[in-house]
Amino acid sequence: xxxxxxxxxxxxxxxxxxxxxxxxxxxxxxxxxxxxxxxxxxxxxxxxxxxxxxxxxxxxxxxxxxxxxxxxxxxxxxxxxxxxxxxxxxxxxxxxxxxxxxxxxxxxxxxxxxxxxxxxxxxxxxxxxxxxxxxxxxxxxxxxxxxxxxxxxxxxxxxxxxxxxxxxxxxxxxxxxxxxxxxxxxxxxxxxxxxxxxxxxxxxxxxxxxx
Amino acid sequence: xxxxxxxxxxxxxxxxxxxxxxxxxxxxxxxxxxxxxxxxxxxxxxxxxxxxxxxxxxxxxxxxxxxxxxxxxxxxxxxxxxxxxxxxxxxxxxxxxxxxxxxxxxxxxxxxxxxxxxxxxxxxxxxxxxxxxxxxxxxxxxxxxxxxxxxxxxxxxxxxxxxxxxxxxxxxxxxxxxxxxxxxxxxxxxxxxxxxxxxxxxxxxxxxxxxxxxxxxxxxxx
Numbered sequence: 001x002x003x004x005x006x007x008x009x010x011x012x013x014x015x016x017x018x019x020x021x022x023x024x025x026x027x028x029x030x031x032x033x034x035x036x037x038x039x040x041x042x043x044x045x046x047x048x049x050x051x052x053x054x055x056x057x058x059x060x061x062x063x064x065x066x067x068x069x070x071x072x073x074x075x076x077x078x079x080x081x082x083x084x085x086x087x088x089x090x091x092x093x094x095x096x097x098x099x100x101x102x103x104x105x106x107x108x109x110x111x112x113x114x115x116x117x118x119x120x121x122x123x124x125x126x127x128x129x130x131x132x133x134x135x136x137x138x139x140x141x142x143x144x145x146x147x148x149x150x151x152x153x154x155x156x157x158x159x160x161x162x163x164x165x166x167x168x169x170x171x172x173x174x175x176x177x178x179x180x181x182x183x184x185x186x187x188x189x190x191x192x193x194x195x196x197x198x199x200x201x202x203x204x205x206x207x208x209x210x211x
Numbered sequence: 212x213x214x215x216x217x218x219x220x221x222x223x224x225x226x227x228x229x230x231x232x233x234x235x236x237x238x239x240x241x242x243x244x245x246x247x248x249x250x251x252x253x254x255x256x257x258x259x260x261x262x263x264x265x266x267x268x269x270x271x272x273x274x275x276x277x278x279x280x281x282x283x284x285x286x287x288x289x290x291x292x293x294x295x296x297x298x299x300x301x302x303x304x305x306x307x308x309x310x311x312x313x314x315x316x317x318x319x320x321x322x323x324x325x326x327x328x329x330x331x332x333x334x335x336x337x338x339x340x341x342x343x344x345x346x347x348x349x350x351x352x353x354x355x356x357x358x359x360x361x362x363x364x365x366x367x368x369x370x371x372x373x374x375x376x377x378x379x380x381x382x383x384x385x386x387x388x389x390x391x392x393x394x395x396x397x398x399x400x401x402x403x404x405x406x407x408x409x410x411x412x413x414x415x416x417x418x419x420x421x422x423x424x425x426x427x428x429x430x431x432x433x
Contacts, residue, residue, distance in 0.1 A: 057296075058296065058297075059293060059429075059432045059433065060432075078299075081296070081297050082298065082299045086294070088290060090288070090293065091289065091290055092290035092293060092294040093289065093290075094285075094291060096229045097222070097225070108218045109215045110298055110299060149294075
């Protein structure tokens, strides 16, 4: 049994609205997420899944509504943002750095987890490529490196936007088991995916956004 | 908090080293433009001496603008900027790491090569030290002000023209004080007043622009 996360709380979203290009993406959106819970966002392309995730990360401001983390609005609560591990469409890794340099950079900028870089490299199957410039990796390998961000920190709130695009089956299985460990430690997860994700045994809320 | 600053500073220097060709481009521009003037004007020592401050400063200003485009572009495109906003250290602090690294890569080499180029323009020895001092005070200001403009336009497809319109007017005070300082020195007057003003502008930029840059980047991310 791994150590439980020390920093978790309830996320509550009330009456959230988001407009884009003068169109309503979603309106009157309510959701809540407790520790040890998963929120699986579904919806067609352009239904606002990514926008919702970006609002939760603070990259976009909500057009209406409130988001609270432990009864405090997230915008006066910097700890909320520091506790997020976000993997979006963009990988957030530098092409000019090697695989190992990228991993060490992720670790050094935040509250690092105890896991060794070497172990992470082995687990994601990039041990042999440790000294290769990221620019030279395949799309799937880059994606694995981006997802390795989740292992480098102790953040308890994961926000994943289509995490498994271009991953091979074995890697998908590995990251699914990582998600299960994360939830078992008291973590929280919001994920969008058009692939099926094996979340069996977890308490999953599903939310469908419609146009 | 300072650790993240240092990491970003080191990261940017390393990336610049691995992308030397892009980094060296503004410097080559600076050297080429300045060395073209003596060729075009001919060996007219008096004229060259008179316009040397203007040539060097206008070229330095354009070279800085040329170099700025890369400041946030790659971080914006590969998602590193999003990740930076989620860190413990405030974005306004982290951008100063990027700008400092950027100045070390583009501003400092420009200052180091200026004495060589100044000889081409017959800049006298007593003006040289003031010339270098104006560049030392001026180029960081140019980087900081330019970064505000870059941060605002990084999300746009065709940001180049808007960028020049946005930041060139803000560069003009620096240009005026710098060239005035050099003219005064050439005529045997003291340049202290202009240098003090340049220092004041630099301090003002250092203290205020990081907040503007961070706010502008957040707007661009939106």
